Amino acid sequence: MWGFLARESEAPGIIVRNDVTGTITWESPGSEKARQFFWEVRSLNMQNLFVTGATGFVGRNLLIRASREGIPVLAPVRNREKLFACLDEDGIARGVVTAFSPEPAEWNAVSPSHAVLGAGVLFARSRAEYFSTNVEWTLRILRALPPECRTVVLSSQSAGGATPDGRQARSEQDADAPLTWYGESKRALEQAIVREFPDRPIRILRPPMILGARDAATLPLFKMARSLVRTKPGLRRKEFSFLGVEDVVAAVYAAFDLRERGPFYIGSEKPISDFDLIESAARAIGGHGITLPVPLPVVRLMAAVVDAVPSLRAAVPSLTRDRAREIWADRWVVNSEKFRQQTGWRPTVSLDEALLSACRYFQTHGL
Numbered sequence: 477m478w479g480f481l482a483r484e485s486e487a488p489g490i491i492v493r494n495d496v497t498g499t500i501t502w503e504s505p506g507s508e509k510a511r512q513f514f515w516e517v518r519s520l521n522m523q524n525l526f527v528t529g530a531t532g533f534v535g536r537n538l539l540i541r542a543s544r545e546g547i548p549v550l551a552p553v554r555n556r557e558k559l560f561a562c563l564d565e566d567g568i569a570r571g572v573v574t575a576f577s578p579e580p581a582e583w584n585a586v587s588p589s590h591a592v593l594g595a596g597v598l599f600a601r602s603r604a605e606y607f608s609t610n611v612e613w614t615l616r617i618l619r620a621l622p623p624e625c626r627t628v629v630l631s632s633q634s635a636g637g638a639t640p641d642g643r644q645a646r647s648e649q650d651a652d653a654p655l656t657w658y659g660e661s662k663r664a665l666e667q668a669i670v671r672e673f674p675d676r677p678i679r680i681l682r683p684p685m686i687l688g689a690r691d692a693a694t695l696p697l698f699k700m701a702r703s704l705v706r707t708k709p710g711l712r713r714k715e716f717s718f719l720g721v722e723d724v725v726a727a728v729y730a731a732f733d734l735r736e737r738g739p740f741y742i743g744s745e746k747p748i749s750d751f752d753l754i755e756s757a758a759r760a761i762g763g764h765g766i767t768l769p770v771p772l773p774v775v776r777l778m779a780a781v782v783d784a785v786p787s788l789r790a791a792v793p794s795l796t797r798d799r800a801r802e803i804w805a806d807r808w809v810v811n812s813e814k815f816r817q818q819t820g821w822r823p824t825v826s827l828d829e830a831l832l833s834a835c836r837y838f839q840t841h842g843l
Contacts, residue, residue: 522732524548526588526625528617529595530573531558533691534630536566537721538592538728543568550588552578552617565841578613580620587622592728594630596662598693599799603657610661615668618678626677628731630724631666631739633684633717634659638805645717645811648741655801666739679731680738684810687830688721689837694757698835701757704765709803711769714750716808717743720825720833730819740818741810748827756827760835775803 525542529535530551539562542549549572553559556575563570576583596610614629621627637653639646654660666680687694700706708714719727719742727742734740748756754767779800802808816822 522547522626523589524550526550526552526586526591526621528552528578528593528614530575531555531562532595533688533693534594534686534721534724535592536562536690537688537725538594539563539568539573540566541725541729543572549573550586551575552583554578580616583620586620588625590732591621591625591627592630593617593627598658599796600657601796603660606657606661607664610658611665611668614665615672618669618673618676623676626732627679628728629665629669629678629680630728631680631682632659632662633682633741633743633808633810634802635662635666635682635739636741636810638802639807639809645747645809646741647811648739648814655805656798658799659802670737678737679734680740681727681731681815682739682741682810683719683724683727684717684741684743684808686719686721686724687827687834688825689833691721691834694831694834695838697753697757698761698838701754701765702761702763706754706758706765706767707770708750708754708767709770709775710750710772710806712806714806714808715747716750716753717810717812718748718753718827718830719743719823720830723823723825726824727815727819727821730815730821734818736818740812740815742812742815742821742823743810744823744827745812747807747809752827753831756831757835759828760832772804775800 525538525547527535527538527542527549528551530539530549530553535551539549539551551559551573553575559573559575560570563573576586580586593614596614597606597608600606618627633646634656635652635654636646636650637655637659640650640653643650652663654663669678669680724742731738731740751767757763758765779797783797812823
């Protein structure tokens with residue numbers, strides 16, 4: 477989003493452009509879009525931005541936002557050539573980003589004013605692998621950053637778990653109940669931050685499913701949506717919160733000014749269903765077909781087979797027995813009201829817009 481102060485007749489306001497749809501609207505000063513624009517401007521006092529996961533989905537979109545605003549980026553990466561390829565693809569000048577080792581012991585005078593820690597392991601073979609990166613490595617990064625660095629840690633909805641039985645949405649008041657090693661590792665990181673850095677300006681966000689351009693994880697969804705017969709796990713309708721990646725980036729900027737540490741849930745104002753997700757992907761790619769539910773006992777059998785065959789674990793990491801535990805729950809919906817009240821942030825990207833953006837990215841790059 478960008479905007480500037482303007483007047484319509486005698487009434488002051490701002491002209492706002494939506495980065496996703498390209499639409500331009502005139503907004504009164506008290507509107508939600510106007511408030512979002514003003515807190516985005518307030519967050520632009522950063523001297524530089526430290527970003528982990530700069531070659532990943534959310535990290536790349538953060539780099540695009542920072543480069544548009546002329547903010548130098550510091551990026552610890554394992555593969556510099558991959559980073560440079562991503563920068564070239566996204567039209568970002570290489571000089572905007574300073575790349576260095578992912579191990580803090582090898583750093584030399586790294587002093588960012590702001591940081592976003594979003595890198596981590598989504599799929600691994602063991603609990604120890606999740607904890608090695610998602611907890612231990614992230615804590616090493618935090619210890620190496622200057623104490624005054626304003627930091628946002630992107631945790632996950634998985635740290636809290638599925639929506640509790642009988643509830644419409646999970647909120648910060650609900651007890652955590654992670655279902656997987658991944659969720660446990662994210663919650664363990666949050667707890668370690670509270671213990672080790674009680675006075676640091678570190679804020680924690682728990683996003684749900686994130687969709688949009690540069691997300692390789694949605695490529696199988698589009699391939700399935702193009703088929704005449706599509707499948708979904710479970711006979712019952714499942715509901716989720718989601719966010720377009722642009723809204724996640726906006727939430728990160730808003731979180732720099734939070735008064736409390738969190739964790740805060742962020743998500744769409746209305747849930748979507750698994751049928752909605754598949755149908756939206758089909759509309760984006762021009763697919764026509766039917767969606768068939770697969771009974772959960774069949775999915776459990778498939779997960780056991782995937783877990784037993786190394787080549788299948790690599791090909792379908794989301795269907796290992798540990799990660800498949802998140803499939804059994806019927807509701808992954810969160811309540812973002814607390815975060816919205818403290819920041820004025822609201823999601824603006826619809827499901828169709830997010831998936832259309834992802835689809836166009838894949839089509840443009842021949843994926």
